[in-house]
Amino acid sequence: MLFRPNVQVESFEAAALPHLTDLYRTASSLLRDRNEAEDLIQDTYLEAWKSFHRFELGTNCRAWLFKIMFHRLHHVRRRLVKASRVTTIDGPEGQDELAAEPVVPQEIRDEDVLNEFREIVLLADVEEFSYKEIAETLRIPVGTVMSRLSRGRKLLRQELAEVARSYGISPRTKQADAAETA
């Protein structure tokens, strides 16, 4: 659609802007960089605006915006991974250097895996989306959502436990709370 009257801008703002805080919260948690998060949100809203004519008013605008944001986020990450790929220069003798397979550094692959867990945990525990909504947002099966969520929560518990131990704090129990109260 080439021509959008003002009424459509207002309609878009009314439907989409109330979710700005939620989107920024997730974006900044995943990117951990304020500027990158802001860029992601800008891109998300711009893309949403361009395809707003396809959005059915009355349906879940928040889920639709998250879907767009994650699509953009994954696109940006894929580009970063592509850029970080290095070609093995010291290959076996006689091997064409240019034919060597590009290698993604291990730390980036580990980070990718962790990001997958982070995304699921944030969407489920902070944004409180249903499994079905998460599956649609991330374009993965519901079974994958469940398994990643379980694994992600476990990793988070372990991480928090380690942090607590490093501060000399034992994980809290009901007994400890009761004793404290007494």
Added chain:
Amino acid sequence: MNTLSFDSKRCERIRQQLDSYLSNELLVETASEVVRHLESCEACSRDLESRMRVRDVLQRAVANRPMPESMRANILRTLRDSQRRSLSRVAVKRWALGFAAAAVVLFGVFAAEWLNLRHGEQLIASILKLGVSDHVICAIQGHNYPEVANPPDEIREKLGARYAPLLQVVQQRLPGFELLEGHICSIPGSDRKYVHFITRGHGTILSVILTERNGAALPRDKLLLSADSDGLGIYQDHLSGMEIAGFESGQYFTFVVSDLNQKELLQLARGLAPALNDTLHTTARLLPSNATTKWAKLG
């Protein structure tokens, strides 16, 4: 929850469902089963509590990330800019379409005009060719004029009452030219006839020829006109080595033909046209009924 009912397999099964329970994704029956178990199993209850605490910590941590105040304004500005760009693109496209449409229309108009002019030029040439042909056949090739000018009375006799008055016009309106002959010619194998005045001057022979239009007409397009004389449009061409100027005089075409230069011939035609036209109109008023008969007889 005082009774500890530790069944490791049951606990394991319940704990596998704790994630879905926490996310409120369990069916009602299954959720009830989990609740019943939690009420009787302190270990699983603690596990759930631990998970809930982690979730609370996470929620608080994320909630503490404040959104920059400028964020909303920036988004709005981006949207407005995008809208302006999209509208200006529409405007540009509309202008482009408008220009394209105008170009097509103009091209059509120019093409039609060009075709019209081409057609007009061809029509003029085909009419003026008659005068050149008559001059060449009768005056140049036929040499149907005397070395010493025929007496005016003899010429008047040949022309008849309708065309005799033109004699004086030709004599007076072609300065520097002597009228040698005047007669009515016919074309072998054709019904067409023409009044022919043959004059000499400026070192050459010049013909003034009148022939009936018979419904034919020169084009009215001003772009094709060579000159205008008292409202009479004069057309000119160079055909078969001759310069010719032609105009409409009532029901006749009048041609002035010679091998003079274009400018000189056009000047002579401009001087001749109004007087010739007036004389023809006057004669037509005086001799309205038997004019055609006379023409036929003389032919």
